[in-house]
Amino acid sequence: MKASPYAFIAPFFIVFGAFSLVPLLYTAWYSLHDVQLANLDGQTWAGLKNYENLLSSDFFWNALWNTLTIGVISTVPQLVMAIGLAHLLNYKLRGSTVWRVVMLTPYATSVAAATLVFVLLYSWDGGMINWLLDFVGIDPVNWRESDWGSQFAVSSIVIWRWTGYNALIYLAAMQAIPADLYESAAIDGANRWQQFIHVTIPQLRPTILFTVVVSTIGATQLFGEPLLFGGVSGSKGGSEHQYQTLGLYMYDQGWIIGNLGKASAIAWTMFLILLIVAVIQLLISRRLRKSQ
């Protein structure tokens, strides 16, 4: 048996074990205990109490619901726009590299920097968006405290950051589609739109599934954008928790309130939700493959 291949992949697994697996298991252990941040050694066995508390907590269900709604209003437009942009970029364009690089720049900016700029744009008093709304005669919106407004604002940051990235993934997949498919479609009399619907989209299916999976994981873990959008005490996600996601609720419980046991239970619940989502997506992709 040769040792070197194992040795070469070992660093990943050792580091993964130390920084991911051990904390993961330790979090599971914590979630079954009553642990306070100020008294880590004084943990007492709590069984499933933390999970029961969660399931009966309005705050938890609110956070779960917010994660879902923000996830939908950020992911769906993002992917639709990404496909559209990729389609446009797939035409012969002058300076195509420039366009592609420009698409990727939002992805290259840090969450913190981008969010801080958006906070200024969405500022209630004197922000640019309310200033524009004022032009068309709409009253200023208190973006941070309004229920749908805050969710829309947070989603817009996500959309802005990730659309270009997804567009480039779609573009790469589009360029792998054989040109003769389009030629024969054209001979059959299909126009550009019909070619897009009947050739491009079916050929992109595996790529679309991939981006949906990645975006769903991202949406479930959404944290930095709403935290920074909220400014001071951002972990509350607004005075009515109107944009408090699961990630924020976990952070608030663990690090602001100091209830690490409950925060760990939230972390594991999020993990379980992701597993369920992954299984659903696996089933869907199997079905799609069969139907092909």
Added chain:
Amino acid sequence: MRTSTRGSRRLMALAAVAALTTGLLAGCAEDSDDGSSNEGGGNGGGGKTTLTIGTFGVFGYKQAGLYDEYMKLHPDISIKENVTTRTDVYWPKTLTRLQAGSGTDDIQAIEVGNITEAVQTQADKFVDLGKEVDKSQWLDWKNTQATTKDGKLIGLGTDIGPMAICYRKDLFEKAGLETDRAKLAEQWNGDWGKYVDLGKQYMKKAPSGTKFVDSASSVYNAALGGETERYYDKDGNVVWDKSAGVKKAWNVAMDVATSDMSAKLKQFDKPWDQGYANGTFATVACPAWMIGYIQEKSGEAGKGKWDVAAAPTAANWGGSFVGVPTAGKHQKEAIALAKWLTAPEQQAKVFAKQASFPSTPSAYGSLKPASATQEYFSGAPITQIFSDSAKTIPTQYLGTKDQPIGTAITDIGILQVEQKGKSAAQGWDAATAEIKDVLGQ
């Protein structure tokens, strides 16, 4: 020959892999957290002892040149300050390091909002400083806050936050109000309700685009700062919903939130800073540390327009301590530095730099604010105003969850009423639900 080359190559590859892995793993032993930065002088070379001090916000030691001065007095010591901007990031990090017994700085700053938690849960992680200093230098209540039940003093008082009201003289004049600081102080003396009444008067003739006060929460915090009973009783039981102090402060805040006299800003938020710059509110509850903040955020445009008057009641808002963790490697040197930094003379120097108010009364006689500060605040006798307030601040009962309970009231309850048009009762209910969640009830 061939095999040996292969063998040694493989060995080298394995060595490289091992080095890479240990390098990655060792990376976590270094202190390089996001959001913290190293400041301060000294390059810690050549047999010097390097002391680190962990602080949050703007402590003012470096700004007042205290580190440089100390290093000049003690050439064998070099000081490094690790600053974390936000307390809500600083404190959880410090808590975990204290309990792990590693990664702490030689001196750790503790905010008053966290001092009770530190006293009740981390006392064994700090050196007892009571034996090292003359405790009578400090205000009694300041020492009490950092003292455990069995008499151990875990932190030395740095600054305190005696209360005043900062107001825009020019806006008051336009609104047809009294502008003299002594007469104003008399008008609202003894009752925050009178201050709110003046606000209603202001709003009748308010200069366009301005409100009377920055936020309802700041009035709440200021009013609560003058109460003995807050969220806990003197035995450490949570009594926030029955507390007379909380009720009083809440009612005043509700009066502010529902009468359109607030600019509806969240304190320490970017728009709040802009509010200072654009002069959109005429008054702000003004603990001593706010003086420096106003100067910075209001800038040149506010120079000479601000004035300071005594607050309706003597109150304290904020202030800090410095403690020496037992995990530190240079405890003796750290204790000496902590003593020196908190001595009356040094506290007076920080006051001269950024108006952080000393917790040592013997410094009060010699306090001199920077001449720029005096000019900025229309020559108000701020030393006098803050000293008077400091001497009459009541002893307050604090508890372990003071900070999250306070946040629940201001950023959930009051904010809902102020910004979402909820009724006072709805705001109170929301705060109640939140606090139950905080306390795990």
